[in-house]
Amino acid sequence: MSPMNAQSQIEPPLGLILELTHRCPLQCPYCSNPLALERAHDELPAAIWLDVLDQAAALGVMQVHFSGGEPTAYQALPRLVARAAHRGMYTNLITSGVTLDRARLARLAEAGLDHVQISFQDVQPDSADRIAGYAGAHARKLAAAARVREAGLALTLNFVVHRHNAQRVPRMIELGEELGAGRIEIAHVQYYGWGLINRAALLPTRAQLDAVTAAVEAGRARLKGKLVIDYVVPDYYARRPKACMGGWARRFINVSPAGRALPCHAAETLPGFEFPSVRDRSLAEIWQRDPAFARFRGTEWMPEPCRSCERRETDWGGCRCQAFALTGDAARTDPACALAPDHELILAAVAERPATPPAFVYRRMERAQPSRTASAVITSK
Amino acid sequence: MNQARSAVLDSTAVPRFGVGVRFRYDQTRAAWVLLAPERMFVPDAQAVEVLKLVDGSRSLAAIVDSLAARYAAPAEVIAADVAALLQNLSEKGAIRW
Numbered sequence: 001m002s003p004m005n006a007q008s009q010i011e012p013p014l015g016l017i018l019e020l021t022h023r024c025p026l027q028c029p030y031c032s033n034p035l036a037l038e039r040a041h042d043e044l045p046a047a048i049w050l051d052v053l054d055q056a057a058a059l060g061v062m063q064v065h066f067s068g069g070e071p072t073a074y075q076a077l078p079r080l081v082a083r084a085a086h087r088g089m090y091t092n093l094i095t096s097g098v099t100l101d102r103a104r105l106a107r108l109a110e111a112g113l114d115h116v117q118i119s120f121q122d123v124q125p126d127s128a129d130r131i132a133g134y135a136g137a138h139a140r141k142l143a144a145a146a147r148v149r150e151a152g153l154a155l156t157l158n159f160v161v162h163r164h165n166a167q168r169v170p171r172m173i174e175l176g177e178e179l180g181a182g183r184i185e186i187a188h189v190q191y192y193g194w195g196l197i198n199r200a201a202l203l204p205t206r207a208q209l210d211a212v213t214a215a216v217e218a219g220r221a222r223l224k225g226k227l228v229i230d231y232v233v234p235d236y237y238a239r240r241p242k243a244c245m246g247g248w249a250r251r252f253i254n255v256s257p258a259g260r261a262l263p264c265h266a267a268e269t270l271p272g273f274e275f276p277s278v279r280d281r282s283l284a285e286i287w288q289r290d291p292a293f294a295r296f297r298g299t300e301w302m303p304e305p306c307r308s309c310e311r312r313e314t315d316w317g318g319c320r321c322q323a324f325a326l327t328g329d330a331a332r333t334d335p336a337c338a339l340a341p342d343h344e345l346i347l348a349a350v351a352e353r354p355a356t357p358p359a360f361v362y363r364r365m366e367r368a369q370p371s372r373t374a375s376a377v378i379t380s381k
Numbered sequence: 382m383n384q385a386r387s388a389v390l391d392s393t394a395v396p397r398f399g400v401g402v403r404f405r406y407d408q409t410r411a412a413w414v415l416l417a418p419e420r421m422f423v424p425d426a427q428a429v430e431v432l433k434l435v436d437g438s439r440s441l442a443a444i445v446d447s448l449a450a451r452y453a454a455p456a457e458v459i460a461a462d463v464a465a466l467l468q469n470l471s472e473k474g475a476i477r478w
Contacts, residue, residue, distance in 0.1 A: 012409050012410070014421060059409070060407070060409030060410065062407065062414065062416060062421055063416060063419075063421070088405060090403060090416040092418065092419075114401050114403065114416075114418075115401040115418045117418070152400070153400070153401065154399070154400045154401020154402075154418055156418050156419075182399055182400055182401060182418065182474055183418050183419070183474060185419075224472055225468075225471045225472055225478075227474075228473065228474035230419065
């Protein structure tokens, strides 16, 4: 097959995730940002983001997710939203909500923002604030959610669940109804990066997981046609891995605050990769030709048991970052799969879950030491 | 099952796109798409014709009449298909009544 043919088979990306900044007022111990957070002075200027948005529309991107850190901390956010909306792309703000005051929200709505997703840490204010590491965060989020609805925008409530709040999922769903959300995300912590460092403090029991699943199913049945509930399970109790990012470089491009284009937000943890920068390469070139994007795309790279598995185009081999974090080799089958040769690593983590959770390691810039890598945590056990 | 569902749908009900849902033509894919929070649907040709008539003021009956006239097909057949489609999209959050 000629390289031209190989390229023409690559479908355009559906989603572009812009991590505008790693600055954030919250310190959640399961933050999806990398351990080595990028500083404000490394952030891309608005002119480059605007150009990236133009390129994304031309490439066929349908949805733009403005994320962070806290994306509202990036001054030019309304201009970026306006450009994305002008280019016909669906605009989604993924925010903590604590700084989403009326004036800011009005500017975003006017810019053409379609949807706001607010993260919640719990439904119990004291617990929510403790998890966020920010006193008063929960009250601010409730107010922000109400403002989003007043502004006529679609609202999603995102709850990250773990051993400290799993029992309150039924109440989380009720809160979504009360606040007029069209969608609720009940997402178990994913154990990479900060989540992996805090795994012993966060991992629920099997019984907790089952109760959450039952609560989600009951909520879905009750709210059918009124409110959508999306559920993200923790791989630690799954038999098959999740299709991380819908497959490596199949649907999404994630751009870090400094402009590195990644197939997923955690990909920078993988060794041996040089991820391209949007400062010096076009999005089209990155998507269609970059070796880092091509590395785990499709099924050719797969080892057994993935290669001959009937689910190879369902879960795409699971998560490369999890495979690396747990086994030291990003090309291994995701250990979350019960068929993986390294599955005992997951079983061991579950077996070693402490009865009393240790204190959180909060997400902080100054904590992000280069030596504190996920694999170092695993091997130091 | 679809028929059972359509039977309970009131033909005077007015479907509309949910808040934050956009129906538009995508040049790159040469296809109509329905964009919703964290979701994208690519409706088939028949569904596209139905969704083009969803404007927040036409009732289910008006949509069916319009399609029946255009395709010279029995309204009952069209009604069942349209109701099933809209009901399905309503469960996915894309259509609200």
